[in-house]
Every structure is written in C-alpha cells, then in structure tokens.
Amino acid sequence: MERENAWKKYDDPAMKELEAVSANYRRFLDSGKTERECAEYAIAMAEKNGYASLEEAIRAGKKLEPGAKLWASPMGKTIMLFIIGREPLENGMNIVGAHIDSPRMDLKQNPLYEDSDLAYLDTHYYGGIKKYQWVTLPLALHGVVCKKDGTKVNVVVGEDEDDPVLCISDLLIHLSAEQLQKKGAEVIGGEDLNLIIGGRPLKDTEEKEAVKANVLNILKEKYDFEEEDFLSAEIEVVPAGRARELGLDRSMILGYGHDDRVCAYAELEAIFGIEGVPARTVCCLFADKEEIGSVGATGMQAKYFENAFAELMNLTGEYCDLKLRRGLANSKMLSCDVSAGYDPNFASVFEKKNSAFLGRGVCFNKYTGARGKSGSNDANAEYMAEVRKIMDDANVSFQTAELGRVDAGGGGTIAYICALYCMNVIDSGVAVLSMHAPWEIISKADLYEAVKGYRAFLVNA
C-alpha cells in the first residue's frame, strides 16, 4: 500500500510550524556535533522548559508529585527527561529513545606527529564509515581535554567563519592507477586517516620536529594544554560547517549527524510540547555509543535508565523491586532511530513496497536486523496496531519500512536492549539518504511528522 506524500496536506499554519521546527533543528545540529554538546544543549532547553535536576531531587530527598519535570544526564553523554504522570510508575512509562553519538573519527591517545615538514593528528574512526568519504573535506575538532589537576578544557576548532579547518589529503588522480583498482573498503585505509594540522616550523629552535613544536606552542597558548594531556582527552573529528537547507524548494536538510540527532531533536520538541499532566509518566531518552554496539557505561546496555527509574519510584514513594520490574515491563517504547531512505540512484538494494521514502512521514520498522531478521527486535502485531491507531488518530503521516532488500545488508538499534525488560518496543524514525556519510540528507516533512508522532505516542500510548 503506497503512502501519501506528507507535503500535500500542509496548510499555511502547518508550513509555518514545520519551518520553525526545521530552523530550530538546524541550530541543534550546529551546536551539537558531539554527544556531550548535544546533552548540554538538551539540558539547557530542559531547564528553560521548567525541568529540574533529578540528581538534586535525589540529594534533597524531594517527594515527586504528578506533573514534576526532571532531567538527568549520566556522564554528560546521555539524557533522560521525565514528566511524572498521574498513574503510578508501576503502570509503566511511555518512552521515546534515540542516540546522540554519530559516526566520526576520534583522536588517538598519542595523536601528534611530524612527517616531511607537516604536522598530523592520528585518528581512529568511530562507527561504520566509508573511509574514502572523509578525505579532502574541511574538518573540525570538538571535544574536551581533561587535565591532571581536574580542570577540563573545551576544544572547538573549525566552526567560526575565521577559524582554520583541518583536512585529510587524498592521492592525486594522476598517480592513482593502483589505488583505483582497490576495493572501496581499502581505497583509504584506517591508518590513512591522518589529519593535517600544521606546516610551519618554529624559527630559531634546535627542535628536530619544529613544525610539531610550533603546533604544541599554539595548543599551549590557545588552550593551555600540553602534548601529554592528549592522553586524557576526547576529541572528535567531524565535518566543519553548518547544516544547510537542501533543494531549490528548501524541502530538505543537508547536515552532519542526522543519525540520530534528528530523532533526538524530534523527541525534545515532542516532550516540550506536552500540555498538562500526562496520565502515564513520559520519558525522553538519549543514549550514547549506539554506533559501536551500545556498550560501555553510557551505552544503552548500561543500567542508567533502570537506575533512574528506580530513583523515580523511590521519590514517588513506590519503590520495591517487584514494582520496578512491573513498571519496566508495562512500559511502552518507540526506539527512535533513522531508517534508510529509498534512493533511486541505488534502487537495487531496496524493495520498493517496503521502503521509506523522503517526505512520506515518520517511519516504523517492525523489525530491523540482517539475514533472516538476525539481531532484530520484532515488535508485536498487537503493539503495532496500537501505534498505528495513535498515529492515525493524531493525523500523523507515517510509513513502514525494512532496512533495505532481504540479504542486502542490515543493521540494528537500541530496541532489542530495551525489549529485554519485556516492554513493547518498536523502531521508529526519519528516513535518511547517505546515512553515515559526512553530510546526510533528510526531509523537513519527516522531521515534522516525527515530532507530532512522538508527542502523540507520549501522551496517548
């Protein structure tokens, strides 16, 4: 069954709202190029919207009443926002969960070296990337350097108009006869992702590596850290520059990190737009480390979500282990992550009846996975029926999709991890073209429908 293009239904007020959401989303993308930056931005938005720190509520032992709004951000790389509902937590929450880490390159622990009068930073890529896409484009550094004295230096280079940018070189076509015979995965190797950061030697010095020495001087002067401080730094290498409107009709957005910040942002707009006190407690969740398997203390496999839920139960006076388990099992979740948009340029990897098209609304993937649904969370039909009804009742344009043709490849999300609590979970997101490329493409209409769909779910599920 073919779904209608959402653009056709918009009247003037809807168009105005859609453009406002899109403009705000672009600001979010420009300000949030790392998980830390996204979390910081979300906290600032939450506080402006009347959310208080859960950690402070715990410290104060403050009793939580229905309508209480709280934020928590374990390690500054994850986010949980809650509105306490009228029903007991034992009845479960309505959750929308996305991830805010995106594919990129990270600086290695000992990154800086000099070769042939150029200074470089060595990187290790993060998540699934086509390495050849990351050469010859302007790159920026975003991150933190943590020093032994406990201070933290924030680093952002390459975003201001007057900032310098960084770049990885590629081989000139004239000498590429051998390179171009290689497989795509090998055209640029993992150890070829070396970032050029300097080319001018320090004058009047005995230093053998004078270009590197000059760079170190600049780092000391501008950011007050030494070479050894790279050992305790987290600096991410990302495309430099802003998200842009795409197409003469401005219907799309070209940006870095739509996966999965587009769903994260839709969640924020959805929860901040909720009026009054919802029946069930609602939760907006951002996880980290999804792109490398949801591992580590900030990945979805860690216990921060369960812990926060226990803390909420404690502060509402409900806590006991059995009620906690019931509450988790009674929860309902949209695992909000981007889906593969149908690309006519690469039609052979899609099956058209079960593909997501740009502009046809928020996308639901009953299952993801690869080769026989392996690794997927296959949502229950009963639950899918409930979600369909919520979308239709709220006049939300939605479509359903699989992640490409059977046996063409596949992928996963955080859905299967949350489903371990025995709650109903379904994947839902925005269709993306060029997923995991430095610059990805989405339709503004799909973002707008995601906002409306997520809000309807939070309030009505």
Ligand code: MN
């Ligand atoms: Mn994703």
Ligand code: MN
């Ligand atoms: Mn991804």
